[in-house]
Amino acid sequence: MFRRTVLAATAVLTVVAGLPTLAQAKDAWPVKTITLVQPYAPGGTSDMLARIVALELEKRIQASVIVESKPGANGNIATAYVSRAKPDGGTFLVGSSSPVVISPSLYKSVPYTPRTDLTPITPIAKAPFLLVTGATSGINSVDELVAQIKQDKLNFGSAGAGSPQHMIAEMFHMQIKAKSPHIPYKGSAPLIIALMANEVQYGIDNPVPLKPQIDGGKLKALAITSKHASPKFPGVKSLHELGYADFEVEPWYGMIGSKNLPKELAERMNGYVRDILAQDSVKKKISDLGAEAYGLSTTEFTALIDADIKKWGAAVKASGATAD
Numbered sequence: 001m002f003r004r005t006v007l008a009a010t011a012v013l014t015v016v017a018g019l020p021t022l023a024q025a026k027d028a029w030p031v032k033t034i035t036l037v038q039p040y041a042p043g044g045t046s047d048m049l050a051r052i053v054a055l056e057l058e059k060r061i062q063a064s065v066i067v068e069s070k071p072g073a074n075g076n077i078a079t080a081y082v083s084r085a086k087p088d089g090g091t092f093l094v095g096s097s098s099p100v101v102i103s104p105s106l107y108k109s110v111p112y113t114p115r116t117d118l119t120p121i122t123p124i125a126k127a128p129f130l131l132v133t134g135a136t137s138g139i140n141s142v143d144e145l146v147a148q149i150k151q152d153k154l155n156f157g158s159a160g161a162g163s164p165q166h167m168i169a170e171m172f173h174m175q176i177k178a179k180s181p182h183i184p185y186k187g188s189a190p191l192i193i194a195l196m197a198n199e200v201q202y203g204i205d206n207p208v209p210l211k212p213q214i215d216g217g218k219l220k221a222l223a224i225t226s227k228h229a230s231p232k233f234p235g236v237k238s239l240h241e242l243g244y245a246d247f248e249v250e251p252w253y254g255m256i257g258s259k260n261l262p263k264e265l266a267e268r269m270n271g272y273v274r275d276i277l278a279q280d281s282v283k284k285k286i287s288d289l290g291a292e293a294y295g296l297s298t299t300e301f302t303a304l305i306d307a308d309i310k311k312w313g314a315a316v317k318a319s320g321a322t323a324d
Helices: 001-023 044-055 075-083 098-106 141-150 164-176 188-196 206-213 263-277 279-289 298-319
Strands: 031-039 066-070 091-096 119-128 129-132 157-158 183-185 202-205 219-224 252-257
Touching: 031 075, 044 066, 044 091, 044 252, 044 263, 044 279, 075 091, 075 098, 075 252, 091 098, 091 279, 098 164, 098 263, 098 298, 119 263, 119 298, 129 141, 129 188, 129 206, 141 164, 141 219, 157 164, 157 188, 164 183, 164 219, 164 298, 188 202, 188 206, 188 219, 202 206, 206 219, 252 263, 263 279, 263 298
Parallel strands: 031 066, 031 091, 157 183, 157 202
Antiparallel strands: 091 252, 119 252, 129 202, 129 219
């Protein structure tokens, strides 16, 4: 009797031990390879977010997931490529909001129409940017910065004409009703070098490339662009808190599908990515990039894109900025 009981218990344990394998079975997907196209140079925030999603996505579906960089034209090249991709669930854009909500107003023409040629899946993250100056600029507050801008003493730099960094700076100029000459650079790295050399006296950029230089005392953070201060940057107030009550800008990074992607595939991918974003380990990885995990339904994401096209388009028009 004892032997039969032990054997029965062993059989039950064997079945139970096999359950996790069944629970981890991957879902079928219509293609064998998914390409996540990110529109900037490798190593940036979009690239890192795409790799986080790719790693986790492969755990959930029967497909390999690769990340491909297609930089150029502020993300327009990659966005156009994805818009024309076969709507079979094999190609998605993972990148910043810029080519979707800024480019249509900034450029005379772009080879896609966001509302009709792209299928919103979900945002992945959002990140406030920082208003910074070089340690040797002699500027120690937003008030001092604004005073010198109004005296026409400064230049400002950006990571490229028409980039989110450029346009957020233009939104700031609209708030203070003054502006400085603009010097565009080819990315955040040369902008940061120019700031440290006092070649330009201020700029707005993503916290990821800025933080090491702020921590090292080579740059000073004057304000953050979110509505409220961030615990990641103690002592740095938001522009909203400093009296610019209408200023709240947090660019997003998202996943977008091709034109005419079937609703069923869009909704399924939305579910997978939002499940990924809910994982504590993923939240931490995104937080380490200076951003916050941020998922929405496809309907909510579509509404966000529509609202941002109007918001950023108004800023482009009011500033007179162009992709020069």
